[in-house]
Amino acid sequence: MANVTQARALALVVPVALVGGAYAFQYWGGLFPCEMCWWQRYAHFAAIAFAVAAFVLPAKKLFVALAGLAIAVSALIGGYHAGVEYGWFKGLTECTTLVNFGAGGDPLAAIMNAPIIRCDVVQWKIFGISLAGFNFILSALGAVGVFALLLRGKKA
Numbered sequence: 132m133a134n135v136t137q138a139r140a141l142a143l144v145v146p147v148a149l150v151g152g153a154y155a156f157q158y159w160g161g162l163f164p165c166e167m168c169w170w171q172r173y174a175h176f177a178a179i180a181f182a183v184a185a186f187v188l189p190a191k192k193l194f195v196a197l198a199g200l201a202i203a204v205s206a207l208i209g210g211y212h213a214g215v216e217y218g219w220f221k222g223l224t225e226c227t228t229l230v231n232f233g234a235g236g237d238p239l240a241a242i243m244n245a246p247i248i249r250c251d252v253v254q255w256k257i258f259g260i261s262l263a264g265f266n267f268i269l270s271a272l273g274a275v276g277v278f279a280l281l282l283r284g285k286k287a
Contacts, residue, residue: 135191138280142198143182145273146175146205149266156262162255165248167212167222171266174205192281199277206270212263215251222251 150172156162164172178201185194215222248254253261260268 134280134283135195138199138277139182139185139191139195141273141280142178142185142195142202142277145202145270145277146178146182146198149205149269150175150179153262153266156255160255162262163248167208167215168248168263171205171208171212171263171270174201174208175270177201178205195277195281199274199281202270202277203274206267206274209263209266209270213261213267216253216261216263218251 153164153168153172157164178198181194181198181201185191185198188194211220214220255262256264
């Protein structure tokens with residue numbers, strides 16, 4: 132049962148940390164998310180909901196497994212997104228923008244001044260790894276950790 136408890140904690144900590152980091156880069160770092168960044172976040176939001184459900188509902192293993200699966204989905208999207216950024220895969224034609232209409236300002240000016248965020252452009256990287264690449268690495272490790280703990284709990 133200790134392995135399920137650890138898996139449940141990991142299933143909550145990983146997506147909370149990664150979404151928290153993404154929002155920190157967005158609001159403090161000025162890096163606005165593209166469409167594919169949002170897809171990665173949506174998978175983490177689902178993982179958080181499943182992990183919280185594992186703390187309050189009786190079917191703990193099921194919800195931990197679903198959280199692990201959602202984390203793995205975010206990893207796959209992050210891997211694809213990183214490949215698009217590095218030119219390995221063809222990306223989307225959609226771009227994302229964040230329009231701030233403010234307090235009754237000129238809506239047309241707000242739309243025209245909104246930044247357009249492309250999915251195929253790396254906004255930030257360290258050691259040659261973009262944020263999508265880091266999401267791929269950390270989410271994949273987190274998902275593997277969750278499932279390893281769950282499987283180890285079955286054998287015990």
